[in-house]
Amino acid sequence: MERDDLHREIYRTQGKLTSCFGYDALGRKAWQYATTLPAEKLSQIQNPLIKPERYVEHAYNPIHRRYEYDPAGELSRTLDKLRGEVTYEYEANGRLLEHNPEKRFEGEEFRYDTAGNRLNFNTNRFDRVKDNRLKQWSNHEYKYDAWGNLVEKIVGIVRWQTFTYDSENRLVKTETMANSQVESTSSYQYDSLQTVGYQRPERRETLSLAGIAAAA
Numbered sequence: 001m002e003r004d005d006l007h008r009e010i011y012r013t014q015g016k017l018t019s020c021f022g023y024d025a026l027g028r029k030a031w032q033y034a035t036t037l038p039a040e041k042l043s044q045i046q047n048p049l050i051k052p053e054r055y056v057e058h059a060y061n062p063i064h065r066r067y068e069y070d071p072a073g074e075l076s077r078t079l080d081k082l083r084g085e086v087t088y089e090y091e092a093n094g095r096l097l098e099h100n101p102e103k104r105f106e107g108e109e110f111r112y113d114t115a116g117n118r119l120n121f122n123t124n125r126f127d128r129v130k131d132n133r134l135k136q137w138s139n140h141e142y143k144y145d146a147w148g149n150l151v152e153k154i155v156g157i158v159r160w161q162t163f164t165y166d167s168e169n170r171l172v173k174t175e176t177m178a179n180s181q182v183e184s185t186s187s188y189q190y191d192s193l194q195t196v197g198y199q200r201p202e203r204r205e206t207l208s209l210a211g212i213a214a215a216a
Contacts, residue, residue: 022052066078074094083101118134149169161176173186
């Protein structure tokens, strides 16, 4: 790994692949690429007198990406060898409104209530999230306990997470299920300073929801 005078990463070598990173005058990432060229040849290509796109999009680079920013400093456009062009649009206060990839059917649009909570795009722009607790967004559903702690998160029909808290509203257990099977379970304990002192990821189970229902 190599860094410039401002301690920003500019080179990283991983086996036969070398990743290179460039920045604009404001210190924002302007481009990056991974190349199969030997490290000693990079200095011949990466010349300050040559426009960056000429060496960023070199034939020996299996992966490359360039970044562009709007006058407010928000990321407005990326050009990616694998994903193509992606553009971003924002509100005046910097909140993301649209994410538009080259494949338009993968695009996303966002709405917010007056408190900044995200809303489904098909809701009225003047709707609001009661108690500032998001109940539903896209195919995500959220449930809370009486103290406002997130206790369930459901994604579509294939993924379900539960969260358990102690009497002091500290997270003590999480469980994730995917395709009706327990994918992972973790437990948490806390020390006297209220920081997480222990986490135990438990082994993957094969018990299905159908089996639980049958046992009941």
